[in-house]
Amino acid sequence: MNFTFSKIRQLNELEMSVFDEILANLDEAQNLTVRELATRTHTSTATVLRMTKTLGFKGWTDFRYYLQTKAQEEVLPVNYYENLLQLDLFLKGITSREYSEKLAAAIKLIKSASYVVFVGLGTSGSLSDYSAKYFTNSGIESYAISDPYQAIKRRNEDHILNIILSVSGETDKLVDSIMKLRENHAKIISITNRENTTISKMSDINLSYNFREEYSTYDPLENLTSQLPVLSIIEILAHEASKDNKILE
Template identity: 45%
Template structure:
């Protein structure tokens, strides 16, 4: 699915191309980038910029996505559409822009004395997992899953708080994030979208932009896959410890 925040960033020409793609996806799948440019009377560079703004590496990547969306799905894919969303996330994550964001986050963590993970519910479970994973790599980490636990980090060194939240709007999480900021900690957010309170308050935000999935039996049951968050956390752990090792070698 195309994300509203991505679409809102399109200029007039890009929006024109996007409108044609949405209205004629099957026709577009058979086109080269030059065919499409000629059809809608824009330059190929306009289409390339459109692809980038929508989170794709290029025209071929966008066409692959369209074919995945509109081909007849197997029963397994119909049962779990989020696997396709996860596949598209992995493609976005491998772009240079996304990797640069991960590298910036890893640098913050490597330079910190401690990393504190914060999350509630499913995000709390992910935070506990991340803490164990980071400790296993050799990074000093702690976890907060209790919304009533006090935040006291002044005087214990350079702190980075990694805040996990699917919606980025949970009141208790936002309040804890504000406490961390007041205490002078750097904030890295991991949320589904960048257009949420938790991400906007963070020093550095990482989003995975999946379509939310809800339980058919329990309307409040959010079944949005956590696989992107797990991938981000594990990659951050490896990138961070690599930075720490490099810093140690430089100081020898």
């Protein structure tokens, strides 16, 4: 038995909070009863059981056995294992029909654009720089913007593709910038952690990855959610869009 990224995306907010708690504390979660897990996550046993069934398991015992078996297969420490498990689920999930169709639509937009502009702030700003260089090295003219308001001054928006990187999908400056880009009929792809965010809803295409959110113990406002899936998405888009000059049908 295994579960996929597409199944994880079907979890509601409460079920996702239980799943996040399991990923954050794999060693402990494997030994908890369904009632103990419900108490720990301030949910109910019904929520825990719904989560396991949504993921494709018969119940909590079945799911717990799966976690124990997978953990025994890994030789890495659990803190490494957690991110690798999430990445493994994500990479398996992007082969689903739904996600593949989104990727194909994104690739079509990239191929039809005169050039691509990556926009992000903070860590996402650094990823924007990397992404622009990766696209450029792949033969796709690209630029990175760390000041979202800079993007508003451009013209000929119909021929420019904006790729917005935002973990939260709720950054005020980016939302404001996207609103102005929308007024100019700009094309927008967003890459966010969750698909049900303000930025994702304002985009032509949203590519989400649904990783457990993590924050710095040094500065609780600093988001340390893994960006491994973002790098994967960027590299997939660049490779596929640079294969030839024909727009995907």
